[in-house]
Amino acid sequence: MSWLIVAEKDLAAKRLAEILFKDLKVLRDGKAKFYYSQSKKAYVIGLKGHILELDFPDEFRDWRNTPLEKLVKADFVKKVKEIEIYNTLKKLALEAERVTIATDYDREGELIGLEALEIVKKFNKNVKIDRVKFSAITRDEILKVFSNPTEINYKLAEAAVARQKIDLLWGAVLTRLLSLSAESKEVLSAGRVQTPTLRLIVERENEIKNFKPEKYYEVAVFFENFSAKQNFKSKDEAENAIIKIEEFGTVKKFEKRIFEEDRPIPFNTTEFLSEAAKFMLPDKAMEIAESLYIQGYISYPRTDNTVYPESLDLISIVRSFAKSEFSREAEIVLSQEKIVPSRGKKETKDHPPIYPTSVASRRELDKDEWLIYELVVRRFLATLAPKAVWEVRRAEIDCGISFSVSGKKIVERGWREIYKKEDQEDLPELYVGQKLKVLKKELKEKETKPPPRYSASSIVKLMEKLNLGTKSTRHEIIKKLISRKYIKGNPFRPTEIAFSVVEVLKKFAEKITLPDMTAELEKEMDDIEKGLKSEKEVVERSRTMLESVLKSVEVKDLKELKIGAFKSKVLGKCMCGKDLVLKYSKSGKRFLGCINYPECSYSIPLPQIGKLTVTSNECKEHGFKILKVGGKKICPYCNYLKWREKYVRKS
DNA sequence: GCAAGGTC
Numbered sequence: 001m002s003w004l005i006v007a008e009k010d011l012a013a014k015r016l017a018e019i020l021f022k023d024l025k026v027l028r029d030g031k032a033k034f035y036y037s038q039s040k041k042a043y044v045i046g047l048k049g050h051i052l053e054l055d056f057p058d059e060f061r062d063w064r065n066t067p068l069e070k071l072v073k074a075d076f077v078k079k080v081k082e083i084e085i086y087n088t089l090k091k092l093a094l095e096a097e098r099v100t101i102a103t104d105y106d107r108e109g110e111l112i113g114l115e116a117l118e119i120v121k122k123f124n125k126n127v128k129i130d131r132v133k134f135s136a137i138t139r140d141e142i143l144k145v146f147s148n149p150t151e152i153n154y155k156l157a158e159a160a161v162a163r164q165k166i167d168l169l170w171g172a173v174l175t176r177l178l179s180l181s182a183e184s185k186e187v188l189s190a191g192r193v194q195t196p197t198l199r200l201i202v203e204r205e206n207e208i209k210n211f212k213p214e215k216y217y218e219v220a221v222f223f224e225n226f227s228a229k230q231n232f233k234s235k236d237e238a239e240n241a242i243i244k245i246e247e248f249g250t251v252k253k254f255e256k257r258i259f260e261e262d263r264p265i266p267f268n269t270t271e272f273l274s275e276a277a278k279f280m281l282p283d284k285a286m287e288i289a290e291s292l293y294i295q296g297y298i299s300y301p302r303t304d305n306t307v308y309p310e311s312l313d314l315i316s317i318v319r320s321f322a323k324s325e326f327s328r329e330a331e332i333v334l335s336q337e338k339i340v341p342s343r344g345k346k347e348t349k350d351h352p353p354i355y356p357t358s359v360a361s362r363r364e365l366d367k368d369e370w371l372i373y374e375l376v377v378r379r380f381l382a383t384l385a386p387k388a389v390w391e392v393r394r395a396e397i398d399c400g401i402s403f404s405v406s407g408k409k410i411v412e413r414g415w416r417e418i419y420k421k422e423d424q425e426d427l428p429e430l431y432v433g434q435k436l437k438v439l440k441k442e443l444k445e446k447e448t449k450p451p452p453r454y455s456a457s458s459i460v461k462l463m464e465k466l467n468l469g470t471k472s473t474r475h476e477i478i479k480k481l482i483s484r485k486y487i488k489g490n491p492f493r494p495t496e497i498a499f500s501v502v503e504v505l506k507k508f509a510e511k512i513t514l515p516d517m518t519a520e521l522e523k524e525m526d527d528i529e530k531g532l533k534s535e536k537e538v539v540e541r542s543r544t545m546l547e548s549v550l551k552s553v554e555v556k557d558l559k560e561l562k563i564g565a566f567k568s569k570v571l572g573k574c575m576c577g578k579d580l581v582l583k584y585s586k587s588g589k590r591f592l593g594c595i596n597y598p599e600c601s602y603s604i605p606l607p608q609i610g611k612l613t614v615t616s617n618e619c620k621e622h623g624f625k626i627l628k629v630g631g632k633k634i635c636p637y638c639n640y641l642k643w644r645e646k647y648v649r650k651s
Numbered sequence: 652g653c654a655a656g657g658t659c
Contacts, residue, residue: 009658049657108657171654191654
């Protein structure tokens with residue numbers, strides 16, 4: 001009989017095994033990997049996070065034939081998601097007499113452990129079970145918790161189950177409702193995290209659309225090496241001011257100040273994604289980070305921590321870069337008398353911030369991998385580099401009217417030599433009483449600008465601030481919004497259908513469009529953990545709310561959806577005067593149909609073979625949007641006429 | 652074909 005230790009992931013399993021056992025062997029069973037100590041007859045296996053997945057029973061699978069009122073009340077089933085792990089776990093369970101759950105010590109971790117336990121127990125009823133809870137995989141901590149194992153905290157796991165159920169219920173019911181109502185081929189999804197995120201993007205776009213620019217007037221004076229500006233609300237004021245400007249200005253005040261700009265904080269996932277998203281979509285950045293981690297180039301990329309642990313030998317890591325492409329940057333760090341790392345506000349113990357774990361050369365990696373690797377290395381070195389020192393200058397100059405002007409000049413580049421180029425603003429050294437010749441004066445009419453669209457970089461940070469999603473899911477949520485065709489470009493612009501989805505949901509299910517739903521859920525999960533509420537109670541209450549949401553939906557609320565789904569696909573005008581849009585029949589055939597169907601049943605057939613895209617050009621003769629079908633550009637109406645001619649001749 | 656959360 002043996003001892004089985006179950007960790008959340010391979011990384012954790014490996015580290016646990018190394019600390020606990022001296023005679024380690026790595027074993028493989030198909031794709032699954034685990035560690036074995038012969039002397040202790042112990043196995044350590046790393047899961048892949050959740051190995052079971054919540055779903056509805058098969059009878060609810062058909063969207064069209066499942067009334068949503070029934071889906072709200074549906075039961076749940078658990079499906080095996082990681083069959084390889086499942087099979088290995090089964091084998092190891094059969095010969096185990098003791099199982100120790102060593103998954104991460106948090107809600108999801110407790111549930112992931114419980115899932116493994118359910119599988120173990122299914123094949124070995126009499127196994128002895130315990131649980132170890134650690135917040136860092138360090139020698140001391142691990143030895144301590146393993147000498148004093150505790151029990152599974154079922155309430156903690158139940159809180160996670162409530163989240164799973166509520167997310168699936170709301171997500172599935174609303175997604176089906178939206179998708180079926182739109183009569184569009186695309187899935188229109190909704191969820192506790194994606195919908196509030198989408199609403200932010202949509203509402204920002206509305207702000208931009210409704211933005212009324214206000215005029216203002218900028219008066220500028222130009223001296224030999226610099227210029228000064230002042231803004232006025234009214235044109236009169238500005239014109240009066242510019243008249244007053246004399247031939248010479250006098251320096252009334254001049255101040256210099258030294259400003260030390262601190263280093264950037266160590267990378268956690270959000271910081272990393274936000275920086276990487278400036279040149280790559282977050283999802284891709286995360287995928288590459290994952291691959292660099294697997295290859296041993298960087299540390300674990302999923303972390304909330306922004307403080308390097310004491311145990312990390314930062315200086316050795318810097319030294320390892322002394323003979324690399326970053327030798328100059330490493331030298332800047334090493335030349336300091338004392339090397340002190342910067343630190344962020346969030347400190348957790350599970351993983352360190354993201355740092356390079358080995359030195360790579362450009363040749364070893366592909367282009368995108370190198371971009372991410374370089375970002376991580378430069379950021380790491382910057383967190384250990386000297387501060388940047390600026391000289392900030394400020395002057396007041398009187399030339400009939402008074403101008404304030406400031407500038408900044410970098411004195412010691414410090415970490416900016418390594419990580420980010422600085423923007424300097426010129427202002428020369430001046431002295432009080434100095435006369436300056438006015439070379440030119442200028443009045444410009446300007447307009448206030450609307451707020452900027454959210455970019456991949458800014459939305460990741462905003463999501464974190466609003467507690468939407470987690471470090472491991474935010475990039476996936478963004479990818480989902482893109483793949484659902486809700487948002488486009490970067491910065492993100494919502495599509496027509498996104499406006500409709502948000503508008504419609506706000507009408508009868510506003511709850512799911514706001515971050516409050518997550519906040520409430522968090523609170524309920526706390527209550528479950530504390531034993532104040534049961535998982536069942538919380539889920540039932542949520543079902544009831546979703547039920548009343550369904551009851552309050554009116555057909556007219558959903559009409560907008562159909563219009564929105566087709567708005568971007570208006571391809572021409574119908575005989576009846578309404579819009580002709582791209583539609584799909586039940587059997588999946590595409591055609592041009594009237595948006596006013598069933599009142600108007602006019603339609604135009606389309607070629608069925610080849611990828612179809614809508615171009616922005618129009619047919620000069622018929623006004624129809626030109627389509628690209630299988631690489632060929634056609635006007636749907638011209639195409640129809642040709643087709644009819646052929647058909648008529650034949651018959 | 653639905654979500655979000657882990658993980659590769």
